[in-house]
Amino acid sequence: MHDSVMLESGGRPTAVIVTTEFVLEAETQRDALGMAGLEPVVITHPLSSLTDEEIGRRIEQALPQIERVWLSGAASPGKL
Numbered sequence: 001m002h003d004s005v006m007l008e009s010g011g012r013p014t015a016v017i018v019t020t021e022f023v024l025e026a027e028t029q030r031d032a033l034g035m036a037g038l039e040p041v042v043i044t045h046p047l048s049s050l051t052d053e054e055i056g057r058r059i060e061q062a063l064p065q066i067e068r069v070w071l072s073g074a075a076s077p078g079k080l
Helices: 002-009 020-032 052-072
Strands: 017-019 041-043
Touching (some): 020 041, 041 052
16 A cells, blocks of 8 residues: 555556455555545455466456546545
């Protein structure tokens, strides 16, 4: 989250990908770092124990969210 906040503050759109188990932690860190507009990309938990096919489904789950986050520019410092 720290890296994403730094990049967003520099005008570089980022997409933080977290699993459903870590959404609250990601939002808490984001808010504490002053970037409340940084919307996490949320995929189903778990990730580490998946097959290649299951990881492909997580990618399909993430792509539309990543596109929305990158194109919205909502986390840019001027838009918080």
